[in-house]
Amino acid sequence: MTPIAILFLVLSIGLVWGGLAVSTYALIRTSEEPDTAPTGPSAPAHGGPPPAPHGRT
Amino acid sequence: MSASPSAATSRAQPAPREQWSGQLGFLLAAIGSAIGLGNIWRFPGVAYNNGGGAFLIPYLVALLTAGIPILFLDYALGHRYRGSAPAVFRRLHRSIEPLGWFQTLIAFVISVYYAVIIAWAMSYVWFSTTRAWGADPTAFLIKDYLHVDSGIGFDFVPGVLGPLIVVWIIVLAILAGGVKSGLEKANRVFLPMLVILFVGLVVRALTLPGAVAGLNAFFTPDFAALGNPGVWIAAYSQIFFSLSIAFGIMLTYSSYLPRRANLGGTGLVAAFANSSFEILAGIGVFATLGFMAAQQHTTINEIEGITGVGLSFMTFPAIISMMPGGEVFGVLFFTSLVLAGLTSLISLLQVVSAAFQEKFGLSRVATTFTVGTVCAVLSIVFFSTTTGLGLLDTVDKYTNEIGVVTSAIVMCIVVTYVLKRLPALQRHLNGVSSIPIGTWWRVLVGALVPAFLLIMLVSSSLTLIRDGYDDYPRWFTNAFGWGTIAAFIVGAFLFTLIPWRTDVDARSDHDDEDEGPPVHTLRPPERLIYEHPTEPLLADDDPRPLDAPREDS
Numbered sequence: 001m002t003p004i005a006i007l008f009l010v011l012s013i014g015l016v017w018g019g020l021a022v023s024t025y026a027l028i029r030t031s032e033e034p035d036t037a038p039t040g041p042s043a044p045a046h047g048g049p050p051p052a053p054h055g056r057t
Numbered sequence: 058m059s060a061s062p063s064a065a066t067s068r069a070q071p072a073p074r075e076q077w078s079g080q081l082g083f084l085l086a087a088i089g090s091a092i093g094l095g096n097i098w099r100f101p102g103v104a105y106n107n108g109g110g111a112f113l114i115p116y117l118v119a120l121l122t123a124g125i126p127i128l129f130l131d132y133a134l135g136h137r138y139r140g141s142a143p144a145v146f147r148r149l150h151r152s153i154e155p156l157g158w159f160q161t162l163i164a165f166v167i168s169v170y171y172a173v174i175i176a177w178a179m180s181y182v183w184f185s186t187t188r189a190w191g192a193d194p195t196a197f198l199i200k201d202y203l204h205v206d207s208g209i210g211f212d213f214v215p216g217v218l219g220p221l222i223v224v225w226i227i228v229l230a231i232l233a234g235g236v237k238s239g240l241e242k243a244n245r246v247f248l249p250m251l252v253i254l255f256v257g258l259v260v261r262a263l264t265l266p267g268a269v270a271g272l273n274a275f276f277t278p279d280f281a282a283l284g285n286p287g288v289w290i291a292a293y294s295q296i297f298f299s300l301s302i303a304f305g306i307m308l309t310y311s312s313y314l315p316r317r318a319n320l321g322g323t324g325l326v327a328a329f330a331n332s333s334f335e336i337l338a339g340i341g342v343f344a345t346l347g348f349m350a351a352q353q354h355t356t357i358n359e360i361e362g363i364t365g366v367g368l369s370f371m372t373f374p375a376i377i378s379m380m381p382g383g384e385v386f387g388v389l390f391f392t393s394l395v396l397a398g399l400t401s402l403i404s405l406l407q408v409v410s411a412a413f414q415e416k417f418g419l420s421r422v423a424t425t426f427t428v429g430t431v432c433a434v435l436s437i438v439f440f441s442t443t444t445g446l447g448l449l450d451t452v453d454k455y456t457n458e459i460g461v462v463t464s465a466i467v468m469c470i471v472v473t474y475v476l477k478r479l480p481a482l483q484r485h486l487n488g489v490s491s492i493p494i495g496t497w498w499r500v501l502v503g504a505l506v507p508a509f510l511l512i513m514l515v516s517s518s519l520t521l522i523r524d525g526y527d528d529y530p531r532w533f534t535n536a537f538g539w540g541t542i543a544a545f546i547v548g549a550f551l552f553t554l555i556p557w558r559t560d561v562d563a564r565s566d567h568d569d570e571d572e573g574p575p576v577h578t579l580r581p582p583e584r585l586i587y588e589h590p591t592e593p594l595l596a597d598d599d600p601r602p603l604d605a606p607r608e609d610s
Contacts, residue, residue: 017333
C-alpha cells in the first residue's frame, strides 16, 4: 500500500474504532458506578433534575 | 380533529409500557437498527466516489455535527415523552401529531420495500452455493430472477414470493414477542452473528490477490474533493440515512428505556459502532473489488456497479464466480446482508406497530399481525413484480432524500423555534447522561443541522424536478416518487383526524414504574413521577445555566 493510503487507513481505524472503544469504555465505567445519590452531610437535601444514573448531576 | 379532552375518560388507560431488560439490550437493538444494508452496499461506494480517504474528514464532521446531535434529539424525545412517534409529538403539542404520523408512514413504506431486498439476499444465499447466476450475473438478476425485461408492468414474479413470505414470517414472529422477548432477543443473536460473519468475510477478502490495490483505491485521499460542496452533502447524507434518525426508530426504541438510562453514553456507542461497521465494510468491499480488478487486468475506477443493488447482486456474484471457494464467500456476504437487513427491518416495523397499537388501543399481537399483513401484502403486490426493481429504486430515492430530510428539518425547527422545547430536552438529557450535553447541542440542532439539511433538500428537489430520476419515465417518478411524498403528507393528516382509543393526553399511572425504590433521591418523591409536558420539569425561562446543579425548583 502507498504511505498516504496507509496513513488514512490508520486514521480511519484509529478515529472511528478508537471513538467506539473510548465511548464503550466510558459507558461500562459509568455503568459500574453505584446507582445511588451521595449521602451524608455533604449531600444536598433534595431538589434538582432527575438523579443522574451514573454519578453525574 | 382529534378527540377532545372531555372524551378522555371513556378511553382506555394504556397498558404498562414495555421495557428493554437493560441498557445492553437497548444498545444492541439501536446498533442493529443503525447497521443495515446501507452500511454494506452504500458507504464504500459513496466514500470512494467522494474523495476516498479524504472523505473521512467530512464524514467525521457530519457524524459529530449532525448524526450524533439528531440521535440525541430522537433519544430525548422518546425517553422524555415515552410513546410512539405520533404520541410523542402529540404530547409535545397537539398540533404537531401529523409529524409523528409522517415519520411512521416513512417507516411503513421503507419496511415494505426493505423486506424485498432481504428476500433477494436470502435467495442469493442459496444461489451462492451453486453459483446459479452462471457467467452473467447481471442478466441472471434482471432477466432470470426479477424478470425486468419487458418495460414497465406489474406481472407477478413467483421467484421472489417464497423468500418474501419467509422474511415476513420471521419478522412478525419477532415483533409478536414484544420488546424484551422479541426485539431484544433477536438482536442479541443476529448482531453478534453479523459481526462474526462479516469479519470472516473481510479476513478472506484481505487475503485475495489484488486486495492491496483495492485498499489503495479506497483510502488514497483526493484532497481537491473537499472543496466540492457535493462531497460534503454526500457525507451528511450518508451519516443521516445510516444512523436511522428522524423517522421514528430511535425515538420509539428510547421510549422503552427505563427512566434511569444513560442516553448520552449509549448514543455515542451506537453512533461509533455504526461508523466502525461502515469502515469495516469499506475495507471488505474494496479488498474484494481489488481482487476483481486484478482478475480482469483493469483498475478499480473502471469497474461498474460499486454501490447498491449493482454492487450486491451483480458485481459481487461476478467476483464470487472468479474466486476459489467463492461459494463460502457468497454465503457469508449474502447472509450478512440478510442479518443486517433483518435487524433494521424489525426496528422499522416496530415504529409502525407501536403507533397503531397506541392509537387504536390494540393488543401487541393483534397490531403486529394487522400491520405486518398489510406490509407483507403491499410488498408482494408492488415489489415482487416485473417493475419491482425500478419501483423500489424510485420509492427509496424519494423517501430518503425528500421524506426523511423534510421530517428532520421540520422536527428541528418545530422543537427549537415553534415550541421552544430544546432547553427542556437538554435538561432531560443532562439528567440522564454521563456526558454533559452543552449549548453546542442546541446550536447544532437549532441552526447548523436544519440549515445543512435545507441545502440538501433544495439541491435534491431541484435536481429531481429538473432532471427526473435516472431513466425512468416522468409519469413513473411523479406517480411513485412524488406520489409517495404526497401520500405521506395526506396520510399524516388523515391519521391525526382519527380519535385516539387510548388516553394519550393523560398522565399515565405507569409512567413511574421504572423509577425503582425511592432510595437516596436528590429530590422529593413526588418529583420522581413522570411529569406531563404541560408541566415541564423545570421552567424553560429558568435563568440559571442549563447544566448547573440545582438544589430545588
